[in-house]
Amino acid sequence: MDFIKQPMDIENRSMEIIAPHLSGLNLTEAETTVYSRMIHASGDVDYAPLIRLHPDAIAAAQAALQKGCNIYTDVEMVRTGIHKASFNRYGGRIECRVADPAIADMAKAEGITRSMAAMRSFGRDLAGSIVAIGNAPTALFEVLRLAEEENILPAVIIGIPVGFVGAADSKKVLAENKLVPFITVEGTKGGSPIAAAAVNAIMYLLDNRR
């Protein structure tokens, strides 16, 4: 059982292994960092051609962070996956309301999922924020509806729900939206670590620029 035990060695070697899979995609250096960390979180190089990154997404997220924006997540796993020591420097909060009993009541009353009810309850607070969705297509559909119907525009939507019912459709609507810059992944694959990795990559870029 001889293996690499140094965190920086592990990270550097991982990025070297991922690099050739990005070579045909014409990415900027910043985009390469975001792609690499999303692929690293999934262990799946097949993500490379499936990632969709709006050209303004990284800059919009960084500007929002520097203004102290909040991050709104659909599930606790995304909140847990965001690197606290980095995020705390910017002054915002990470909000997730899916486990709130009041949200469970609201979801039951309206016949919708809890993560959808949670996003609806945030309402205007989502404007100018970073929305990070790693699990629930219904949460992403709701954020897109709020943008389109109520003109509530997050700074960026990192929308990477996972699964076989609604996820691919919700991400397609996100990738085609003209109102909010986005980061997403085509198809059924995704998940909380991938969404958190995108957030962390954007903070990593900001931290290393200073």
Added chain:
Amino acid sequence: MDFIKQPMDIENRSMEIIAPHLSGLNLTEAETTVYSRMIHASGDVDYAPLIRLHPDAIAAAQAALQKGCNIYTDVEMVRTGIHKASFNRYGGRIECRVADPAIADMAKAEGITRSMAAMRSFGRDLAGSIVAIGNAPTALFEVLRLAEEENILPAVIIGIPVGFVGAADSKKVLAENKLVPFITVEGTKGGSPIAAAAVNAIMYLLDNRR
């Protein structure tokens, strides 16, 4: 934006979509549940032929739960992903020590990762427990070393670290070990939601058996 908003409908439809991908694998009903929920968590049917489930793993995990065993996780995301309302019925605790400053000191002093140091610090407490690893190959290598060299035997190891450095190797060693029943995934893919899904599937089976 017409889409399914009822949680049970989403779950049932997902399981129907996954089923054909498991048809050639000769699984028991309980194994089908564990496979389905792991695939559901990844959104990736390509997991089907990569999952490795020791024939005693489900029963061993269930017996341990019913004795009130603890679950030891490598990262907070696995802890967050485990369904608390189900787990709390059994009386055990979920322990994760990766963010403990004392563990950071130990890791630095020994030149190892924090998740590896955390597993080493649990030591004999791991005996009879459920170990659930969703991120760090080094944590899994350490648990396997404790089993082999110090005869510390968890009831089951759910070892699904992710990535390009060590993950595939650590999971291969796990799948070939003769000391502890296991659930794992061949190759570089994996992650916290997949490890948590395996734990949750095992509890779901127990809950529905009563």
